[in-house]
Amino acid sequence: MASQGSFWLNPLVSASMRPLVSLWATCTLLVGDVIIFALVEDFDIPFAQAAIFAAELPRVRDCDNGPSNSCKNPFVAMTAWRYASNNLRRAVANLPESERQMHRSTIALIAQISAEIETFFKEPTAETMMIAVGNARQVFDALRDWMTHSPPTRMQLDGEAVRVGLPFLYGGRSLRLPSHPQAQPGDAEVRLANGVEMPVLGFGTWQLIGQQCFEATLHALKIGYRHVDTAQSYGNEAEVGRAVAAAGLPRHELFLVTKLSNPEEYTALRARFEAQLRELRTDYLDLYMLHSPGPGASSEATRAAWQSMEQLYHEGRIRALGVSNFGPEELESLLSFATVPPVYVQNKFSVYTPGEQRVNHDVSIMSYLKDKNIVMMGYSVINPWPGVIPPLQDPHVTAMAARKQKTPSQVLHRWALQLGAGVIPKSASAARIEENARLFDFSLSDTEMRLLSGMVTLVESTVSNIVPKWVEDSFSLGVGV
Incomplete structure (x- = not known):
């Protein structure tokens, strides 16, 4: 080992292969004086494959020698190592007792190495990083x-545990999610706190x-999307406006959203707003937001910007107000x-960073928003940023996608929708745009939701400590630590 000399590592013997199937059983739960029935479901969890997947990521490998020009953000690499070590801990914890003793x-x-990774986060220095990474590698x-060839770990999640953790908008406020093959992207809506109806599946345009x-x-609008999201900083409001005009749809059928991105214009918001309307070829916006807290949520500039937005709201030129990255x-x-x-906040939302x-x-934050009657719109659901673990390739996600016979992107966006968040997937590919529109012909079970929601605890x-405190310990990280 890097800090303690060489140790002989006994290669683990693989357990006998098990078929990748899930088993269902029924258990009885007594809640107060009411007896209810809950399903107990067995899942095969790819802990070992997820562990080696994270450890072998190029940006993790780039940090094997510590902070350097090739390792510009040691914290994201160490977060990936924590994910890898937690997965490995669960893989070996579930081996038969005879193998564990061996x-x-x-x-x-x-x-x-798990303890050394924890030491780095308590004392983030080059030395603690080198000790943890050297030994972990x-x-x-x-x-x-x-790890590459190990069978998945069979785990059972019982129905009672669903009552613990996950204080999200489980079941989704006034969120309406259709579940039939003919459903269109614009069919699923949520009623915002001020009564405005918003499609929860939108088309994002960041980087387009x-x-x-x-x-x-234009393609998104032609296949049924009715919610389009853009921003001042995207530099594409004119192209979005041109596509809206070319689609020829009645304005009342659309939900157009944009943002004021430049904090230097917070004190001159109305002028920028008028320019954005011209670019988008519309005389009102369905939702307008501040792209960030700017110089601070309580700053005079932010106050001035919000007051201008309130005036435009009262004039009927903005139907709903929101914020992003708050x-x-x-x-x-x-x-x-x-x-x-x-009535709306647009934040990063993924299985690793939910909200x-x-x-x-x-x-x-989802529990907080529920209390305030504010809807979450999740962006970058399938983007690794700000970390380095790509969710579309994560073995936990690909296994779930194979189980559902859907793509990883469809599973992840459906997960966010079922938690009560809206989503705005973006793509330049017509095929991917169509793929992301097909989120309403399937659903995820409570147990499947719990497994996906529990992935943040592995990170x-x-x-x-099991963290975050508000998420169920779906993977039993607190057992046999």
Whole structure:
């Protein structure tokens, strides 16, 4: 090992192969004086494959020698290592007891590297990183073949545990999700707090520019999307407006959304707003938002911007107000002076970062938004940013997609929708745009939702704490640590 000399790593012996099937059983739960029935479902979880997948990511490998020009963000690499080590811990914890006894020394080394990764996050220095990464790489290299070829881990999730954790908008407020093959992208809607109806599946246009943006947006509108999201900083509002005009749809059938991105214009919002209307070829917006807290949610500039938005709202030129990249603290500051409160927040939303770029371990933003009657719109559901783990290739996600006979993108966007969030997938590919529109001909079971929602604990938990506190310990990280 890097810090303690060389250790012989006993290769783990693979357990007998098991068929990749899930088993169902019925159990009885007594709640108060009412007896209810719940399904107990067995799942095959690819812990070992997920562990080696994360450890072998190129941007993780780039940090094997510590902070450097090739390792510009050690924290994201170490977060991936924490994900890898948590998956490996669960893979070996579920081995038969006879195998665990046979490989006690190897299991002790896995516990050691998990503790060293935790030490880095408490004391983030080059030295603590080098110790953790050096030892982790040696263990993972020794166990690579076993992790690659190991069968999934059979786990059972019982119905009672669904009552613990996940204080999300489970079941979705006034969210209406159709479940039939003929459903169109615009058919699923949520009623915002001010009564405005919004399609929960929108077409995102981030990073789409020029003719590419025009063609992609027009195609989305032609196949049934009715919600289009853009922003000042995207530099494509004119192309979106041109596509809307070319589609020839009645304006009342569309839900057009854009953002004021430049904080330097917060004090001159009305002028920018008028220019954005001209670009989008419309005389009103369905939703307008601040792209960020700017100089601060309670700053004079942000106050001035919000007051201008409120005036435009009262004039009927904006139907609903929202914000993007705001957490609970920023929202509290805004709500302290807003006379027209935001009804919508657009934040990063993925299985690794559900609702904020940096997950708050103590407070679920989804629970907070539910209390405030604010709808979450999730962006970058399938984008690794701000981390390095690509969810579309994650073995946990690909296994679920294979189980559902859907694509990983469809499964992840459906997961977000069933949690009560809207989604705005973007693509320049006609085939991908059509794929992302097909989210309403299937659904995820409670157990499938719990497994996907629990993935954040594999990213954030340590050997001593299950985090975030507001998510169920779906993978039993707190057992046999």
